[in-house]
Amino acid sequence: MALQKLDGLELPAAADMHVHLRDGAMTELVTPMIRQGGVNMVYVMPNLVPPITTVRHAFDYQRRLQEIEPNVTFLMSLYLHPSITPEIVRKAKHGGVTGIKSYPHGVTTHSDQGVMSYEEFYPVFEEMEREDMVLNIHGELPPSAGEDITVLSAEEAFLPTFLDLHRRFPKLRIILEHCTSAAAIEAVKSCGPTVAATITAHHLFMIVDDWAGDPHCFCKPVAKLPSDRRALLKAAVSGDSRFFLGTDSAPHPAISKRADKYAAGVFTQPHAVGLVIDALEQGIDTGVLKADEVTEEKLERFLCINGRTFYGVEDDRKEKIVLRKSSSTIENILTSKDGSVEVVPFKRGKLTWGVEWR
């Protein structure tokens, strides 16, 4: 109970700037859990099958999400793909799409249509810069990029490409999504104010040992070393406007996790805010953070303010949440209404901080 002082703390509703809400029965299951996690605004990933590459597809999807949960703001994105042209960028911007997500080819779930090389997209990035759209980057090199690229080095090996993009398009707002390494944190800090990074709840908890033998802790990018986790924890409570929550909550059917070859993704949506507080407590308990580093102001920046400020959006609902210490037990399994989909949440069965809506 290293953060007992936060019990009863009132904060603005959190923004989760990286979520996977999937399609079909899975969408019906996970979308209502956004608010349970203390969140009323999400940035929605476009890696459906097929990926979202048109404005129309983005808005059809947004409408479905809003029907399920009218009390969440869904910021929409397109999937960077050869069919995305400068003209589509303009149409997307004027149609209200917020950003475009780039996946490296073949690195994670539904990234088989991802990017091999950025050069062909320079005209798209120029237009995005002009239209002030956000470029979201999954920052890993694919294994094909070199014989020493592994799941452990893929993010750090991508950083020169990332820094090069920032140099070429200094006014383009770029987010290094779900950053997992001390090197990535340093790279983002070295950039100007148009660059930011999201940090997940689960990467604040985990190292490589946690996903060794546990499919529910396996995601891409993988959790790395204790030194990397320390850097993430420190960034999360730094107050630095370039770091904010993006859970990368990524539900997979339990059956595709208990498998001979299993899917990458950790599901944290129903306890997004609670898990962040749990992780900070673990950070204090293990001597990485000091209790007085975790202040109301720093928490508010990481969970509520920095993401909205970077995206230039506000919470029109002006809602508040209240933190409740270790008051929730994480579900062991979550089942869709029609029974067709089951999902195992991260830290199933464990106590977590709860969130009440004021």
Place this chain on the structure above:
Amino acid sequence: MALQKLDGLELPAAADMHVHLRDGAMTELVTPMIRQGGVNMVYVMPNLVPPITTVRHAFDYQRRLQEIEPNVTFLMSLYLHPSITPEIVRKAKHGGVTGIKSYPHGVTTHSDQGVMSYEEFYPVFEEMEREDMVLNIHGELPPSAGEDITVLSAEEAFLPTFLDLHRRFPKLRIILEHCTSAAAIEAVKSCGPTVAATITAHHLFMIVDDWAGDPHCFCKPVAKLPSDRRALLKAAVSGDSRFFLGTDSAPHPAISKRADKYAAGVFTQPHAVGLVIDALEQGIDTGVLKADEVTEEKLERFLCINGRTFYGVEDDRKEKIVLRKSSSTIENILTSKDGSVEVVPFKRGKLTWGVEWR
């Protein structure tokens, strides 16, 4: 087919100096597969439940194994444990037990009774040195040894302890089992002739990316970086008498692999020799090895001679095997006669080199 020249090559029967043959129905299933892999002598691990800590238990187990497969020589070991005294060492030696295996506490399958500190065993090691018994070491520090110990660093972090043991007991024959890192290979090379290391077939194939998302490729110690795999491949074909095959073939029921938290162990027994040849071919195909580094003499040393020489044993059967290029398909699943146990082998469904008995 980088090693086509090996097709039809006759070699002495291989020795597999690190096998897990388990208990009950699993033993019935896997023990008959030793010879299928081209092996007629194995060194049997003692991590049953409860572990083998008495000479009687070792010989009861050996008798069961011989009943199942009379045409294999089973070299037996005890589990290093507080109940092992210098007197038991003498009894074991005179009773025909070959060695004693040390597990670090809590690192792998059935290691909950493993060693926390070596000092208490110095009198045991002295007696083993005197009696010329072999000490087999699972060389990893447990996570409790330091905040930066991970599954990736645990072996390298153990090496100072390993080197210290060799310094204290220079005549004690010590084997660093299933070594997985370039650092471990270098450490073994720096020691005198009483020190050796086993190398598995699967670690000649894999890196961290292979077990990320695949329970059947997950074992302890985990497969590490491409640079580590390169060092293992080079050691395997070096001809150096300190390196030899120990598959660490470790069957687990398929149900405990397709699980929310799954067991560590890779099952390679039925294709032990074939998989080594496959791995060397992959090493040539990826430019790590040159085809002319893989000679009959080097193969014979790694598979057949070095292990027996280190243990001071011979193949009384004087059997020969013949290699057959890519002539076997690895089973997708193996089921015990009574249907109670299923095991998924490494590289299921893939073509592998076959072995015929001459």
